[in-house]
Amino acid sequence: MIVAAGKGERASQDIPKQYVPVAGKPMLRHSAQSLADHPMIDRIWIVIGDGQAETAKKAMSGIENYRLVTGGDTRQQSVSNGLAAITAGGGTDHILVHDAARPFLAASVIDRLLDALDAKPAAIPVLPTVDTTIRIENGLAAETLDRSGLWRVQTPQAFHxxxxxxxxxxxxxxxxxxxxxxLIRACGYDVAIVEGDDQLRKFTTRQDFADAALTTMIEIRTG
Ligand code: CTP
Ligand code: MG
Structure with missing residues (x-):
């Protein structure tokens, strides 16, 4: 399931960020293609905003075996709507839930997540925290946190x-x-961790799109 029903407010683009071109293609298209190309993925469910079906279909043209579902006001609600649609369609054994805002999804990450589901009901990709990380109190630096225990969480996340x-x-x-x-952890289930990928970074602000455009330009120039 790819959740793509957000408004992308922090990205300040003319259209929702999942449809903004990144490296020449609508952002949504990149991770959808990775999932479509992976031999263990049977079907892709894309959760989209109200009235975005035509835009989504255009972004997906040429990719087969996907379904569109209308999302909700929050990410959690969008995932819930997706789960209801998949259940109505007969359900499945395992599922990956992915943000459309993370376009660069390597097959190796999918492999690691699916492997981890043999032993645990859930698995997530994580990366270490690289910057010194602090807690702020009353507008002042209050405490430096022990970075070794702090990890950044990405998607896709894999579940039974x-x-x-x-x-x-x-x-x-x-x-x-x-x-x-x-949510899984709050209900008392174990969540396995696997190695994440820097390429999986989330596009959130206008700057993220500017950085990606610069990288593409450099790649084209250096061939
Ligand atoms: N998402 C969704 N439904 C929502 C909100 C978010 O499907 N009601 C999706 C987004 O499309 C995105 C992912 O959840 O792929 C992560 O959310 P985020 O990066 O916060 O995207 P937006 O909510 O679109 O951005 P913003 O918060 O800046 O408006
Ligand atoms: Mg959001």
């Missing part, structure tokens, strides 16, 4: 489908969790 459905049903609809692994 029935467990993810269960925890979404048990979670308050208004909770607005920023990812799904925290």
């Amino acid at each position: 489908f029935d467990k993810l459905v269960e925890v979404h049903q048990q979670t308050e609809k208004s909770a607005d969790a920023s990812d799904d692994a925290q």
